[in-house]
Amino acid sequence: MDVQVEGRPVSVASDATVADALREALSGKKFKVVVAARIPDAADAGQGTERAGRLLDLSAPIPAGCAALEPVYADSPEGLRLLRHSAAHVMAAAVKKLFPAARVTIGPAIDSGFYYDFDVERPFSSEDFASIEAEMRRIAEAGLPFTRRDLPRDEARAFFAGQGETYKVELIDGIEGDTVSLYTCGDFTDLCRGPHVPHTGFARASKLMSVAGAYWHGDEKNPMLSRIYGTAFADQKSLDAYLRQLEEAKRRDHRKLGRELSLFTFHEDVAPGMVFWLPRGMLVRTILEDFWRKEHLKRGYDIVQGPQLLRVETWQRSGHYDHYRENMYFTQIDEDAYGIKPMNCIGHMLIYRHDLRSYRDLPQRYFELGVVHRHEKSGVLHGLLRVRQFTQDDAHILCTPEQLQGEILEVIHLIRDLMGLFGFEYKVAVSTRPESSIGTDEAWEQATTALIRAVEAAGIPYEINAGDGAFYGPKIDVRLLDCLGREWQCSTIQVDFTLPERFDLVYVGQDGERHRPVMVHRAIMGSLERFIGVLVEQFAGALPTWLAPEQARLLTVTDDAAEAAARMRRELLELGVRAGEDTRNEKLGFKVREAQLAKIPYMLIVGDKEVQAGGVNVRLRSGENLGLKSVAEVAALIRADAEEPFKRGGMRYSFS
The missing domain is CATH 3.30.980.10 (Threonyl-trna Synthetase; Chain A, domain 2)
Structure with a gap:
């Protein structure tokens, strides 16, 4: 019989094994690392192939009708x-x-x-x-x-x-x-x-x-x-x-670094799966949130906020009760049942319904750093990466069908800019309709096509993740790659024709008639908790200068320099630098070591010589010494360092 192996025809006996065909077609070196073979799809293997795609032992006989074999190498997935x-x-x-x-x-x-x-x-x-x-x-x-x-x-x-x-x-x-x-x-x-x-x-x-x-x-x-x-x-x-x-x-584990750097803690006995943010960690989070709010305002979003509780009937209307209730929490108020929100979309739709919209008002872009609760089993809780209470950088865009692809593209550009800011590479998948879903086939087809066309217009490679869409619409999933090559689920863009129908969302078109808008659900960082956890591991705790809770620390050489160090710290704070000081009666080497362990970007040495010169000796956490500089020079240096990632990524952001 004749069998194709990697495009090469091979003639073998009718009772030949898979190994016989592969040994004939491959070099000895390649054959040594083959562990099995796959029958390719029928279109590639020839007519009559049965059970295309199945794997075979090398010792197995070649099945009747098999026209091709694909070697499976040991180092392949x-x-x-x-x-x-x-x-x-x-x-x-x-x-x-x-x-x-x-x-x-x-x-x-x-x-x-x-x-x-x-x-x-x-x-x-x-x-x-x-x-x-x-x-x-x-x-x-x-x-x-x-x-x-x-x-x-x-x-x-x-x-x-x-x-x-x-x-x-x-x-x-x-x-x-x-x-x-x-x-x-x-x-x-x-x-x-x-x-x-x-x-x-x-x-x-x-x-x-x-x-x-x-x-x-x-x-x-x-x-x-x-x-x-x-x-x-x-x-x-x-x-x-x-x-x-x-x-x-293990060295980068955010749970370990979170303890060492005093960023956050957990109390599983009273609030399993929920984060207690310590002052330094809350400062990191606040800096990130402030930046993200300003970035959304620049890009035409309106900042909104919805309630934490909605009547159960609302969740039934949306479909969440039927498709998502095992992940939700419920409570009772005045004999009425309420659902604690696991996502923000319903609140944003109700905000949209506050006024009758014209086509001239669209798109409406609502952004919320919304706290949500989702029931996760205790066995899967994992530091900041898997929690029960978290904050989503959630937004919902309501637009006309004609605006849809352009809005998706703008979200893709925002994802690209964020990933570039932190130096992340990423992978993209388009997830299609799952078995448990709502909406018409026509709506799903239209939504899926819009996502695929937008990704292709952006020139981004993508995979199809069949059956993994949300219950109300298909989505683009973005998985970032950290410095260790690990993948993390991050951004998502979901197109939804169904919920606007269920909540009777309309706009008045050019023809004076009422039309149904399309809704884009999107999150860029996703869960802020997870994103901060990934950032801590990506940078091994040494956060970029713009995000570091303590950008500089003044270290005194002797007690005589304490007063000058306090004055210099006040000056740095007034210049917008987050500065601390260590005036303890300890050796300078000990203080430097502690500042390095705390991942402080700038260590400012203050001794008698520095006091006389009216400046500080600057040492970076990398160990590099920059020499004597004035307080104003240090502030300018730190500001430039903080702004550099934004300039590199083509984003405009000033810390002055």
Whole structure:
């Protein structure tokens, strides 16, 4: 038979395996790093291909009608997922070797690696890792093949029952079909759909990471299992790079830095998932909010504010009650039910309805730094990055259909400017209609088309994220990339034809008739809490000078300089510099070290020589010394430093 592999035709015997075809088409070096193959879409593979898109083991026979195969390489996203799934089997094999009484359950690949859950008398701890990893290395170095068997359900059930693997028996009982597949490596056999890498040698670059408890099927009524998390990569170099990145991420963890820099704190005993902003952190937030309000005013937005509570009937009318109530909080007032707002859109629509609008009044752009509440499960709460109470830089634009694409473009430009200000790269996806949604097919098609055309007009690459839109409309999702290459959900632009219909929003057109506006929901930073958390990690706590809560600190050399330092601080404050002072009777080196740990951008040394010269010696947090400067020169230097990111990003903002 003839098979296409990466555009190259290959002739193989009718009983050939996938490996036979790939070995013939690829160089020896490339073939060594292939872990599986994919049957491409039928349009690419030729007519008659069955189950296009499915993955195959290299040992599998080439299916009848298959005209093409796509190699899956170990370092590709798909290859890594297969490799990590196989590493989970290797880990389970090692655990069964060392702890024969352990009963195995499931072991999937996840985004960052893999895990496997075990039913054991004593839960595992990190102290067990050394012996398990040693056994994993032995299995990997043996290069044991992963072999597949398809067995009748009853036969497979009897096999696992005979081994006392009751969880596998339960899984088989829940599988439809007459047969199930098993994979074996060495002495270990597992129930698995597959596919797997060719042999255990691909799992050499593996590392166990942590342990946790997990209920079987996630139900607290079921037994508590012991879960071991691990990760695996195509080679040791990639694994080492990942482990270094994790160490750097720990160093930058915003929760750790938030404590060290006295920015914020949490009291889970009284307000889980809610932030207590300390003075320095609240100052950072205030500076960011003030800048953002001014930026919106410059761009033609009106600042508004809606209430925290609305009657439940309002949320029913909007569709939130049917589609979002599990994420909402409710309360009772005078025997009436109210919903605490999880978003600001309803308030803005009611503000729009305050007056009858003409087409000349559109677009109406409403901006609110709105506090919202959303119910998040306690297990997913994570510092500032996942909270229950947060502030959205929310805006809603009500416009004519003809204005829609231009308004979306302006929002894209605002996103671009914000990302440029902080030096973030970003990815864009257009998310389409989910299964649970409201509105007509025509409205969804019109809204999705407008988003795609705007992104294309902006010249931004994008992906289609099928089925992940909001329940009322499609959206553009922007994920920023931080300095460690991690992705964070940030900006969103959503087009909505449905809620204006439900709330009877109208404008009077040129024809004198009433027409329905389109609503654009948008948030740029998204949650301010999350954005500040990402910023703290991006800059490792050393926030840009314009955003630093303390831009300069005066450090005295002797007690005699304390009076001059206090006078200089007052002068800096009057010149708009956020300045502090350290006049303690401590050595200068100690004070400098503390200022560096506090990430202060400018350290201003005040000793006898500086007092006599009427200035300060300037030292940057990077360690660079700028020498003697007057207070006015220091203020001008700090102002220029604060304005530089805005100039670099093409934005106009003055701190004078």
